[in-house]
Amino acid sequence: MRGALVSLAATALFAGGALAGRMIDGRLAADRASSDNSTYDYIVIGSGPGGGPLACDLARAGYSTLLIEAGDDQGDNPIYSELGNFNTAGNDPDSRWDFWIKHSDDPVREKEFAHYTYRTTNGSFYVGTEPPAGATPLGIQYPRAGTLGGCAMHNGGVCSLPQDDDWNIVVNMTGDTSWEADKMRKYLIKVEKNTYLPANTTGHGFNGWLSTAVQPARWAHDNTLPATRVLKKMAELTGQNVSDVANLVNQDILGDYPHKDTLNAFYNMAQHEDKGGKRSSPNNYIKATLKDPKNYPLTVRLNTLATRVLFADSKNTTTKIPQANGVEVMSGASLYGADPRHTNANVTKQGPVSKVWARREVIVAGGAFNSPQILKLSGVGPAAELTKFKIPVVKDLPGVGERLADNYEGSLLALGQQPVGGGIITLMFKSPNATGPNRNIFTWCGAFSFEGFWPGFPTDYGPNEYECAMVHINPHSQAGTVRLASADPQVPPDINFNFFLNNGTEDLQHLAEAANLLRTAWQAAGAPVLPFNEKHPCPGTGAGNCTDADERALLKTQAYSHHASSSCAIGAENDPLAVLDSKFRVRGVHGLRVVDASAFPRVPGAFPVLPTIMLSAKAAEEIISDAKKGTQ
Structure with a gap:
């Protein structure tokens, strides 16, 4: 989300006078x-x-x-213009800025992060917890995009709206009623060029500069797929209509539904791209x-x-x-x-x-x-x-x-005995013991691997991999800092997110409960996919192969983020x-x-x-x- 400070070349698009573009x-x-x-x-x-x-x-x-x-x-x-290449874009040195950040002030805890990165004596990166002799610790990679368009040029393109409370908080702080949630929607209508709904659908824009699109979810009609069985179990566990999941997964994630922030619901993930997959x-x-x-x-x-x-x-x-x-x-x-x-x-x-x-x-x-x-x-x-x-x-x-803030992110990742099949399942829900009325977990599940950022991410575990990536919305701790490391503008600042510094136990419990719910849903995949060999947060194949305390501890050291x-x-x-x-x-x-x-x-x-x-x-x-x- 930046783009403020340098990288490579371009030429004038056209000549003009002093005020011409x-x-x-x-x-x-x-x-x-x-x-x-x-x-x-x-x-x-x-x-x-x-x-x-x-x-x-x-x-x-x-x-x-x-x-x-x-x-x-x-x-x-094409690495950038084709949205499907976003992982390659995130690794590309032609735009990548490497910020080496900290999650805490505890150096021992920092180096327990599975993808902690070091510079070796030959100038290459080492990623892991057992660095070679002489390696220099760098930190946890947090790549930003130094190119025209900023981080919207290397992200996954996911479009979702904040909870109404995230807009209304400005009203409560400042008294400025122009920030009320129902008034902020006009800016979505202004910028959006929606490609997936009938023209003039209420609450959407069709003449803006930002194209939004979704992918078909026809796979959810195939009841023979293990992924469909998992989908139905997720519906059951989150109080949705099991018999209607094929329609529920096509719900508009940018829709203006009554009480939308309190609903446990499937959606079709919208992305800022055109119908042909070109990044917008x-x-x-x-x-x-x-x-x-x-x-x-x-x-x-x-x-x-x-x-x-x-x-x-x-x-x-x-x-x-x-x-x-x-x-x-x-x-x-x-x-x-x-x-x-x-x-x-x-x-x-x-x-x-x-x-x-x-x-x-x-x-x-x-x-x-x-x-x-x-x-x-x-x-x-x-x-x-x-x-x-x-x-x-x-x-x-x-x-x-x-007050640097970020969502906590974690992932439930495992290898099945065979592929799960299907497509992406997008689900927003409230973890079982979360306080307040609003849902607090955004998860997307499918045959992919995403475990945070490090040089060369992600790891490809093969066709049998299956993951539910989780975003914890509105974490309770907002104690991060961006401090100068030098008066030299070419030197990046010192960044410490101070993860889980305040109310960390509560947030970790919410993440663990979300992982447990999703893990339960996975068991519906049935044969020949089961048993899943879980990579994290609870490695192994047993149903109870780690305690709640173990799971919280693993999530604490392995949580990552990219929404500063x-x-x-x-x-x-x-x-x-x-x-x-x-x-x-x-x-x-x-x-x-x-x-x-x-x-x-x-x-x-x-x-x-x-x-x-x-x-x-x-x-x-x-x-x-x-x-x-x-x-x-």
Whole structure:
């Protein structure tokens, strides 16, 4: 969900005047110089699901907009454009940024993670718990995408909506009723180009830029399949109509059902792709905006590392509130230290530094890791941390980089004696002893293997593999941090999610209960699939081959994640850790906003890409409204 800070090449899509759309490769000196020291109405840092659509919307509204992207353009590369290649895309060094994160402050626990990664003495990776002599510990891989379109270019494309409470929390914190859940749906309608429902179906959009599609689930009509037997048992265990499962698995996951957040229900998983399996992402919207014959005033700079936001004193001599008025950038390929090519001998380690200027506002959209880093490098963040790195304090804002949140993820993975068959089962349900009315588990089951991230993921266990991957929605602990490791903008920050630090026992119990329910459903597969040889969380073939305590312990050390949010969160005015107000404005300064997943007060549902795109559309509406009123 980022795209803020560098990677490889592209060329101008077409020539134009000063306000015509164009894309500039940061390595082309003439083109770069033409935008250095230039002034735009808005500068957006990061082209992912937050920043990319926002820049397009601002340009389409007639405002000259510079979009700064740290990566290149991989939009025509089949590894990225074909959504089915997402695992390959996630491993591709042409876009991959390797963040080596921690799950806790306990080094022993960290190295119990099965895919903990080391750098060996010959420069290769070792993944596992028994590293060779001399290997340097790196951490747990958390790849982000450094390319035009951000992480929407390497993800699995899953589209789901947050619970109503995830929108309404902003209303409760700030009093801004525009965030009410029933009002937020208009942004889905605005951005969506639905391909799987009859035109004009209520609650959906059909003329937006983001295509959504589903896969046929005809297999669920075949009662001879082991997968269908498993499906029916899942229905029984979650209180659904067993005789109607073939229809239930085609339910619209983006539908606006009464009491939808409390329902145990199957769905057909929607993805941001067209009917032909082509990925639909901000990359497409950016290029469509650049190519439009209306010559919208959008300029895109690739291979451009945003190093800090620039400030001037406010024109109001009474308040002296700092005013964001530009961005310092460094031009070149693979400048950021998380880029695996950064250490290559043929890569320039530092590029030329220049400045670009904003008449109206600077919008940071680097994602949950890079947005707090950019703010801190710019002097906006906890004063003690900035002082430690000799960064002049522009605004002491203690919440920057705090309250980092993520869903917990785990997986029930086993090998059958024969393939289970069928297709993907998507199920949202409430674990048996979860508190509150809302469901808390999103699971998708099928013949695949996904166990988190490490160099070269995933492991292919062959045709007999079967998995239910689980996302724990709205975990109780939100105690992660993004802290500077250096004042050098090329050095990635220190990231610690502090998994299970608060109420961890409760969350682990919910995950274990979900795994137990799914494991029970698997037994319905029958012969010749059974017995399943479980890989994790309870290895072996016996029904009771690990205790609840064992299962919780294994889930604690092996949980993973890839939905980071909330490190620059919206919050109440009297909250000392609030970074943004409800209009995405950074508190205590003028002309600066953050628009990406870091703005959410908590992780928005199971998968944040679609909520972040909706958030971007809301931000565009707010910014354009303020511009027309002259109240930035």
